[in-house]
Amino acid sequence: MAGDSGGRAGSGYFVQSVARALSVLRTFTAERRAQSLSDVARETGLDRATTRRLLLTLVDLGYVAVDGNSFSLTPRVLEFGYAYLSAMSLPELAHPHLQALAGELNETAALAELDGDEVVYLALVPSRRLAAVKINIGTRFDAYATSMGRVLLAGLPEVELEARLERLQLPRRTERTVRDVAALRAEIARVREQGWALVDSELEEGLRGAAVPVRDRAGRVVAAANVSVHADRTTPALVEREYIPVVLRTAKLIEADLIAGVGQRDTTGQPDR
Incomplete structure (x- = not known):
């Protein structure tokens, strides 16, 4: 009752x-x-x-x-929700949506931001299926070799992206790691056009990642959401067909909470100056 x-x-x-x-x-x-x-x-x-x-x-x-x-x-009841959301940081806002994503796909879900030439994990819902891969909140990887990194690089202004690419080193992590800046630039352009990234065994052999951008109210890419899967359980076509639409939906839900709740706060939850 x-x-x-x-x-x-x-x-x-x-x-x-x-x-x-x-x-x-x-x-x-x-x-x-x-x-x-x-x-x-x-x-x-x-x-x-x-x-x-x-x-x-x-x-x-x-x-x-x-x-x-x-x-x-009336819409005035939303004041209660806004007050709650405005006190939360982006990782806190994203976490329940990542939990739902991980539960639906039974895979590891994560949120990351770009820090220099690396991605840093802000939120993570691990899966036992990916237990062998050691990822925690705060883990960093080279952006060029990850799906979240490519989404975040694709979200940069062109001038800033080019400046980064000019100084970027591309150490080989696996046999599939992107070999040169020209190939990476082409891949980033494709990510911009299609709105998502799929990286197959470039960070670690047998690890496949799919990521999409998370945007703020101004349309700026502030983070990336992704799922990580073992390559032996999936194919790129399967990930594109069945996984990416779910990650895209999750990003939209995170964006809706971010737009509703951030107000005058930045994505870390600190008041704007």
């Missing part, structure tokens, strides 16, 4: 009217966007007179709208 107070009503500080008002708000769902007084009373277990007073108070405060006999929430 929506009006259940969880057994705390006997405490000395408990304000029953607050609990009842919140129980009224919680009755509104995607399936019950508009409700009558009787609907809300039934869902909360409160009598009609109490329910009416609570609803009309919420109308006066701007959290509920009334149209005839129908009540519905």
Whole structure:
């Protein structure tokens, strides 16, 4: 029942009217966007007179709208969510979405940002399938050899990208590691065009990674989200067809929370100066 107070009503500080008002708000769902007084009373277990007073108070405060006999929430209720999200950093915002991504694909999911010529892991949900690969929050890899790195490089302004490529060294990590700057530049151009990157056994033999950009409200690439899989369980075509769409969807969810919650904060959660 929506009006259940969880057994705390006997405490000395408990304000029953607050609990009842919140129980009224919680009755509104995607399936019950508009409700009558009787609907809300039934869902909360409160009598009609109490329910009416609570609803009309919420109308006066701007959290509920009334149209005839129908009540519905107003956008003002989003203030509560914004206040919560604005106190969170990008890794905190991303983590539940990465958990969902890892759970859906049963693979390791991560978020990283560009730091110099390296990617640094900001958030990580590991999978037992990738237990042999030692990755932790704070782990760094050369950006050129990773899917997240190529997404982040592709998000740089052209002048900055070229400056980085001119000084970049490309040590070979595996037989498949990109061999020269011209080939890397072409790969980054392809990533920009298609909106995602797929790197196959260039960082470590048998490790395949797929990444997509995470953008802020200004459209700037501030991070990359990815999944890492063993090459012997997948093919590039399978990853492109079945994995990348899920990672793209996850990035959109992270972006939505970031845009809603960051406000005047940067991506690390620190106030803008």
